[in-house]
Amino acid sequence: MSSSKSNKIVKLESSDNKTFEVEEAVAVQSETLKNMVDDGCANDTIPLPNVNGKILEMVLGWCKKHVDETVTGDELNKYEADFLDLDQADLYGLLMAANFLNVKGLLDRVLQRVADMIKGKKPEEIRRIFNIKNDFTPEEEEEIRLENAWAFD
């Protein structure tokens, strides 16, 4: 499969004014950026006020890896698994960025990661992991306990 013929560079600027330059082939992994490129709006630096530098760098790293033809399937799997070993703040930032930039593979992976963090956990554990406040009354708690009894026997 031939890579993009044009060696066009796409310039991006994060919310904290960091600039990144990537090849078009890397940038178009993002549907949002691809649309801009196709519409001819990608000639100047594209500002991305919703994404900070740290997250944008991660996203672009992901995109680069997925365009790189020298990477094997196994390597890619390992990369993806390690990639998502993040703290929650970064994970959400990544999710928002992947959502905004519409990088399907990344978005899918991050959503799955959050879902996996929830699987197999009891409500108290989920609250602890995600730092969510319990706002149920004792009666509601009892009802919930009964509801969940089947799942955790």
Added chain:
Amino acid sequence: MLLYFLITCFSFILFIKPLKPLPPWANEMRLLSLWFWKDLSFFSIPELIKNSLSSSYLSLLPFKMSLIKKSLSSKVENFEETGEMSVLDLPELALECILERLPPAALCSTAGVCSSLRERCKSDHLWEKHMNQKWDRIIGPAAYREWQNYLALKTDSNYVKHGKQKGLMRLLALTWPFSWFKPKVDDTSRRRNSLPVDSIMSWYLALETGKVWFPAQVYNRENGHVGFMLSCYDAEVSYDSRTDTFQARYPPHGRRPIAIENGVPWERLRAPPVDTPPHDLHISDCLSELRPGDHIEIQWRRNKEFPYGWWYGIVGHMESCDGNENYCRCHDSDTVVLEFNQYTPGSQWRRATVDRKDHREEGNEADGFYGGIRKLKDEVEISTWKRLWPTEVLE
């Protein structure tokens, strides 16, 4: 100035979510929440403005009723103070996508985390998917009716308890539709996080925990009892999640006590394919089109007191016919021959004939009574019968 600001905020909120109730966690977002405005209005906006805006408030009435206690006194600064994002702050679509990926146990667990997540996790469309994936094959209209009956009985007893209060609240809501009347939150808040009784989630949980018994049909009942091979009988079943099998209760057979069978696996169950109760005769509508080689099921019972079971058979050739396709005229004859090849040739059960034109129920005390016939068109049904074929020929 303040009024203008508030009106724009208010109309902005209406604009972004015109038809859906504002999610309870919206108050944590940077937007000025409706409830913040409402709080202000209690103390600072003159009566005149309240009235003029009451018409726009009308559209919010449906979800006003589902307001939660927390929102009334929530501070908008909440979010600003912590500065940290939580999973509850994710865009709705993202949260939906995450919840969709959860298996039933995790979804149920998440419904117990906090009230805003509970709202989301109770959603019917999430549970519909799980219902279909797990229960689709053995839950049919009859089971659904049983569930509705069960709910009706449950709600009746609830109304008796809370009827008085509910009536009063309803009356008040009617007389003050635009009011700033704070509903007596005690009763609402106690029930706000309860599962709505008719939600799919509550049905799924009731099935999963074995709390409800529902009608289904069991193949080769009583662990392949020889007297019931290649039959399918109605039973009330209930699920045991520990063993992933069912307990089946068969209606009494004459003087025989109610039979109970444990450990019935999924493969031996099905939803009743026709809506005919087990004691009722099924009216056959396929007689005219039956040809040799067709797969059928026929109702059969030992005597008129027993319930029918459905028995598998194949339409055979008349005795006079040699089975040659080109010359076979069996489909024109007035008699339909049914073969039950699981029995030895010569056995009284091997062959039966029914009248093509007038068949309702035929038989006697010795041979039992043959009732309604249904033609099997679905390959899955046919292969299920074949799969259950006894290893030894029956007498």
